[in-house]
Amino acid sequence: MAAIHNALNLVRAFRRSYLTLNVLYYGLIAAAMVYAAFNRPLQQELMENVLSSFSQGPLAPVWNAYSGGQLLAAIVLTFVVNLLIGSFVTITLPSLVIPFSGLLQGVVRAVLWGLLFSPPTLEVSGAELIQGLLTFILLVMEGQAYVLTMLAATIQSQAFLFPQSVGTTSRRQGYRVGIKHSLHLYLLVVLQLAVAAIYEALVAIVVIPWLD
Numbered sequence: 001m002a003a004i005h006n007a008l009n010l011v012r013a014f015r016r017s018y019l020t021l022n023v024l025y026y027g028l029i030a031a032a033m034v035y036a037a038f039n040r041p042l043q044q045e046l047m048e049n050v051l052s053s054f055s056q057g058p059l060a061p062v063w064n065a066y067s068g069g070q071l072l073a074a075i076v077l078t079f080v081v082n083l084l085i086g087s088f089v090t091i092t093l094p095s096l097v098i099p100f101s102g103l104l105q106g107v108v109r110a111v112l113w114g115l116l117f118s119p120p121t122l123e124v125s126g127a128e129l130i131q132g133l134l135t136f137i138l139l140v141m142e143g144q145a146y147v148l149t150m151l152a153a154t155i156q157s158q159a160f161l162f163p164q165s166v167g168t169t170s171r172r173q174g175y176r177v178g179i180k181h182s183l184h185l186y187l188l189v190v191l192q193l194a195v196a197a198i199y200e201a202l203v204a205i206v207v208i209p210w211l212d
Contacts, residue, residue: 004191007184010155017154021147025110029139032114046115071205079197082142087149087189092156092182099157106150113139127211134203141199145192152182152189 011018036043054063062081065073086109095102117139119132156178159166163174166181 003184003187007188010181010184011148011151011188014151014155018147018151021150021154025106025143025147025150026140028107028110029114029143032111033118036115036118040120043115043118046112050116066201066204069205071201074201074205075197078200079193082145082193082197083190087146087193091146091149091153095153095157096179099161100154102153103150106146109146110143113143130211131208134207138196138200138203141192142196145189145196148185148189148192152185155181155185
């Protein structure tokens with residue numbers, strides 16, 4: 001509990017950055033959804049590319065778990081991929097090398113999500129409306145984990161470039177404090193991604209087939 005309390009205190013301490021990242025992330029999703037509504041061929045092409053990348057290559061096990069109805073495997077693989085690749089490799093790691101650079105991937109992901117998940121039409125059946133609502137909830141849940149990852153990268157980068165922002169006097173100390181803060185925030189990222197992975201697998205494997 002103390003670790004969670006420390007992480008929440010960090011969010012409060014950097015609430016301006018946290019709120020800005022939320023507006024940026026979800027705002028980009030909404031803007032991309034509107035753009036996709038006027039460019040359906042782009043949405044279709046992106047969807048085909050995404051499905052192709054999941055059905056073959058290193059992400060194929062995730063696809064196989066979902067298509068085979070393997071609930072536990074789908075949860076575990078979704079969590080691992082989102083944590084290691086979606087969060088650490090694409091957002092955190094680049095920012096440890098070049099300050100703020102990982103935020104670009106977060107921006108790209110938000111735009112991609114908006115393009116992919118833009119509703120194809122406003123005239124939908126009851127089942128399609130429910131599926132759309134379930135997808136919206138997933139975007140908010142999983143997106144929050146990436147917002148927190150981006151916040152960790154922001155704090156890490158600020159601590160290195162402006163060590164006084166975390167109460168230190170040298171960039172070396174700031175870098176260390178930034179890593180410590182990132183580790184605290186990663187507890188929230190892990191919890192959020194775990195809940196999102198359970199939700200996503202249940203919706204995809206149990207709920208949506210039942211609706212159909």
